[in-house]
Amino acid sequence: MRLVFFIVLSLLLLFIDSRFKYLESTRTAISILVYPFQRLTTVPGKIWQEVGTYFETQNHLIEENIQLREQHSTDVAQLNLLQVLQAENTQLHNLVDVAQRVNYPMQMAEIAYVERDIFKRKLFVSKGAKANVQTGQVVMDDIGIVGQVTRVYPWLSEVTLITDKDHAVPVQILRNGIRAVVFGSGDINELALRYMPISSDIQPGDVLITSGIDGTYPAGLPVAKVIKIERDPAYPFARIICMPIAGVDRNKYLLIVAGTPELPPRPETKAAVADEKPKLTLKRKVQ
Amino acid sequence: MSSDFPKDHEFLLPANPGFIVLSFFAAIMLNWLPWHGWGLILRPDFVALVLLYWCTHKPYRVGIGIAWMVGILTDVADASLFGQHALAYAVLAFGGTVLHRRIQMFDLKQQTIQIFPLLLISYATYAAVHWQVRGIIVWEFFLGCIVSAAMWIPMTLLLQTLRRPRSDPYEL
Numbered sequence: 066m067r068l069v070f071f072i073v074l075s076l077l078l079l080f081i082d083s084r085f086k087y088l089e090s091t092r093t094a095i096s097i098l099v100y101p102f103q104r105l106t107t108v109p110g111k112i113w114q115e116v117g118t119y120f121e122t123q124n125h126l127i128e129e130n131i132q133l134r135e136q137h138s139t140d141v142a143q144l145n146l147l148q149v150l151q152a153e154n155t156q157l158h159n160l161v162d163v164a165q166r167v168n169y170p171m172q173m174a175e176i177a178y179v180e181r182d183i184f185k186r187k188l189f190v191s192k193g194a195k196a197n198v199q200t201g202q203v204v205m206d207d208i209g210i211v212g213q214v215t216r217v218y219p220w221l222s223e224v225t226l227i228t229d230k231d232h233a234v235p236v237q238i239l240r241n242g243i244r245a246v247v248f249g250s251g252d253i254n255e256l257a258l259r260y261m262p263i264s265s266d267i268q269p270g271d272v273l274i275t276s277g278i279d280g281t282y283p284a285g286l287p288v289a290k291v292i293k294i295e296r297d298p299a300y301p302f303a304r305i306i307c308m309p310i311a312g313v314d315r316n317k318y319l320l321i322v323a324g325t326p327e328l329p330p331r332p333e334t335k336a337a338v339a340d341e342k343p344k345l346t347l348k349r350k351v352q
Numbered sequence: 353m354s355s356d357f358p359k360d361h362e363f364l365l366p367a368n369p370g371f372i373v374l375s376f377f378a379a380i381m382l383n384w385l386p387w388h389g390w391g392l393i394l395r396p397d398f399v400a401l402v403l404l405y406w407c408t409h410k411p412y413r414v415g416i417g418i419a420w421m422v423g424i425l426t427d428v429a430d431a432s433l434f435g436q437h438a439l440a441y442a443v444l445a446f447g448g449t450v451l452h453r454r455i456q457m458f459d460l461k462q463q464t465i466q467i468f469p470l471l472l473i474s475y476a477t478y479a480a481v482h483w484q485v486r487g488i489i490v491w492e493f494f495l496g497c498i499v500s501a502a503m504w505i506p507m508t509l510l511l512q513t514l515r516r517p518r519s520d521p522y523e524l
Contacts (some may be wrong), residue, residue, distance in 0.1 A: 071420045071442040078435030083485045086436050095428040103429060106384040158357060178386045187431060216431065225429050251488060 071340060089216075096218045103143055103221075107178055107266075109137065113266040142316040171320045172196060174204075186253065188212075188317055193220045199280055203322040205294045209311035210234065210275065211319055224319070227288065227309060228253050238289050241266055244276050247289055247307060258305035263296045267305060313331035357492045364515040367410050375402050375511060376422060381494055384429060396500035399426060399473060400444055407448030419445030426435045434483050444474035457515045460505045467503040 082088050174190035192198050194217045202214045204224045212232070216223040225232055230251040236258075237244050243265060247256045261267060271291040277284025289307035296303045353354040371419060378396035386494045387395045406414035423438030448455075455466050465513070475497040 067416050068442065068446040071416050075420070075423075075439035075442060079481060081432040081434050092428055092434070095425065099429050100423060102381065102458070103384055107386055110386050127461035142418070176383075203390060230486065251490075259414075329513055 092200060092216075093218055096221070100218070103178065137140055141194040155288065161270075170323045172323060172329060174198075174222075174321050175318055176316065177323055186212075186226040188234075188252065189221050189222050189227065190321070191221060192321065193218045193222045195219055197323065198222045198321055199323075201280055203286075204319050205286060206311045206316045206319055209289075209309065210282065211309075211311045211316070213281065214321065216340050222321075226253075228256060234282060235276045235278045237284075237339060238267065239274050239287075241270040242270075243267070244278070245273070254308055256307040256309055258291070258307055259302065261303050261305055262301070263298065263301065263303045267291060267294060267303070269294060272310070273307060295313075362409040364512065365517050367413060367441050367515060369413075371514070372406060372414060375403040375406075378402075379507075380422070380425070380429075383426070390518050393495055397471075397475075397494055397496060398503075398507075400441065400471060401500055401503055402511075403441060403445060404448045404470065404504075405511055407445045411449040411452045412518075414445070415449055416445045417475050433460075433481070433485060436478060439481060440474045440478040444470060444496075458507060463508070464501055464504045467504055468471060471497050471500050485500060 078088070094266050108337040138212050163275045170291040172192065173198075177189045177191040179188045190204070198214055198215050198217050200217055204211045204214060210227060212226040212229070217226040220236040223344055227234055227247070227249055228251070229249045232249040234247050235244065236247045247258050250257050251313055258267070258273070269291050271289070272287060273289045275284055275286045275288055287310045289309050291305060292308045295305075368440040376399070379402040382398040383395070403414070403419050403422065407419070414464055423436075423441035424434070426432075426437040426441075429435050431441045448467075451466070451470070455463055458466060472494070479493055480491055
C-alpha cells in the first residue's frame with residue numbers, strides 16, 4: 066500500500082539523517098531550489114521596516130546621532146586604553162611563553178530568518194559557502210556569543226544558538242577561572258551550568274567566558290551570566306541557571322568569526338601526557 | 353454556508369493542476385513568513401490545511417505522494433530531519449483521502465470537528481519523531497493544531513470561492 070511505502074521511506078530517511086551525514090548534499094541541492102522563495106517571504110517584513118525608517122522623524126535621528134557620537138568618544142578613549150593593555154599583555158604572554166591570542170577576522174551577516182520550528186533554536190544568516198563560511202565557525206553579536214554555524218548552504222548558513230537543547234559551550238568563570246560547560250536549555254533566555262559540585266565557588270552575577278578548550282570557540286568571549294543557583298544537598302550537583310549575554314534573539318546583524326583557534330598538538334604517549342599537563346593548564350589559565 | 357445540501361453539489365470549476373500547485377505555493381509561502389515567538393507557536397500549518405483540502409475534495413489528484421514531496425521541501429526549508437514533515441503530511445493525506453466521502457457529508461462547522469483528529473494525528477507524528485530523536489516534547493506545539501483546525505472554515509471558503517465559475521461566460 067502507498068501509505069506504508071511512504072511511511073517506510075520517511076522512516077528510512079529519518080534514520081539515515083539522524084545517524085549519518087549522507088543526505089547533506091541532497092539537502093543542499095534542494096535548498097538551492099528553495100532559496101529564492103525563502104528570501105521572497107522576508108520581503109514584506111523588509112518593506113515594513115523600510116517604511117518605518119522612512120517615516121522616522123528628524124528629531125529622533127539627531128538625538129540618536131548625538132548619542133552615538135558620545136558613545137564613540139568614550140569608546141575611542143577606551144580603545145586607546147585597550148591598546149596599551151594589549152601591548153602589555155603581549156609582553157606578559159611572551160614572558161611566560163604561551164601562544165599568542167589571535168585576532169580573528171570577522172564578517173558581518175544579516176539574519177535571513179529565524180527557525181520556524183518551535184522545537185529548535187536555530188536561525189539562518191544570509192552568508193554561506195560563497196562567502197567562505199564554514200561549519201563550526203562561531204557566531205556572535207557585539208557583546209557575546211550567539212551560536213555556531215552548523216550547516217552551510219551556498220548563500221545561507223544555519224546557526225545553532227547556544228540556547229539550543231543540544232548545544233554545549235566550554236566556559237570559564239571570569240572571576241576565578243573555574244572551568245565548566247554550559248548547556249542550552251531549549252528556552253531562549255536560559256542556559257544551564259551542569260555538573261558543578263555544590264561546594265563550587267559560583268555566585269549569582271558571575272560572568273562566564275569561553276575557555277577555548279574545545280578548539281571551536283575562541284577563548285575569552287563572554288557567553289552568559291549566572292542568575293540563579295540552587296544548592297540542594299540531596300543532589301551531588303548544584304542547579305545553576307544562566308542567562309545568555311548576547312541578545313540571542315534580538316539582533317538583525319551578527320558577526321561570523323572566521324577561523325578556529327589552533328590547538329596545541331595532541332600528546333602522543335602517556336609519558337608525553339604527563340609532561341604536557343602542567344604546561345597546558347598554565348596556558349589556559351593565562352588565556 | 354447552508355447545511356441543506358452538501359458542498360460537493362455546488363458547481364465548481366474543475367481543479368486544474370496549475371491552481372493546485374499555486375495553492376500549495378501560497379500555503380508554503382505563508383508558512384515561511386518570518387513568524388517568531390507566540391506567532392510561531394500559534395501559527396496554523398497552512399500547508400497541512402491546503403493539503404487536507406485537496407485530499408478531501410480531489411482525492412484522485414492529490415494524495416500521499418504529493419503530500420510526501422511537499423513534506424520533503426518543508427523539511428529542507430525548516431532544517432528539520434529529512435522525512436519528518438514528509439511522514440506527518442503523508443499520514444495526514446492518508447487520513448484525508450480515506451475519509452473524504454465522510455467529511456464531505458458534513459457542513460463546514462462539522463467538518464472542522466472531523467478534521468481536527470486528523471490534524472492532531474499529523475502533529476503527534478511530527479512530535480513523536482522529534483521525541484524519539486531528540487528526547488523532548490514541546491507541548492505548546494499542539495496549540496498550532498487547534499489554530500489550524502479553526503482555520504479550516506476560512507481556508508475552505510477561500511479555496512471554494514476561487515474555484516467557483518466567474519460570471520463571464522467566455523471563461524467556461
